[in-house]
Amino acid sequence: MNDQRKKQTCKGGRKPKIDPCIHRYVFRLNDKDNNKFLSLFEASGMDNKAQFITSLLFSKEIRTVKIDKGTVDFYMRLTSFYAQFRAVGVNYNQVVKLLYTHFTEKKAATFLYHLEKNTAELAVLCRGIIELTEEFNSRSLKK
Structure with missing residues (x-):
């Protein structure tokens, strides 16, 4: 039972x-x-x-x-480039702090001048990358 x-x-x-x-x-x-x-x-x-x-x-x-392999590859490279770009920004802040702690005011200003010129070139490069990305989006992803 x-x-x-x-x-x-x-x-x-x-x-x-x-x-x-x-x-x-x-x-x-x-x-x-x-x-x-x-x-x-x-x-x-x-x-x-x-x-x-x-x-x-x-x-x-x-x-x-x-799935377009070219689009995926472009996206992955753009993501890794963005990560590198952020790392450059972090390093930029660290360099500025180190310049003012280890060098005199005049020498630090000279180094900062060179750093600002390179930063301007980097900004132009960034604008170009943004334009290429927008062109790629309009041409490839909006189909």
Whole structure:
């Protein structure tokens, strides 16, 4: 009697589906059609071929995601460049502090003058990079 209670209360396993898929259909493809099917399946980004086929049959929306390697590469390089640019800003502040602590006022001002000239060149370079990025966005990403 104890065993029957345990079986009734401790029912293990997966819960049964409300509407299980029990109907099965089989079809065959030649090599050409199979390659086309596989390319469509890969472009859809779905994980399950059965879901892909049913979405095609019943005209459900299929999303295709195309990843442009050039765009991804550009984004990664731009991100790393931005990190380097921030590091230059941090180093700039450290250099200015060190100049005033280790050199006389006149010598520090001379070094700061050279540093400001290089900073102006860096700002021009940064503007050019921003323009290139905006041009790339308008040409490549807005398609």
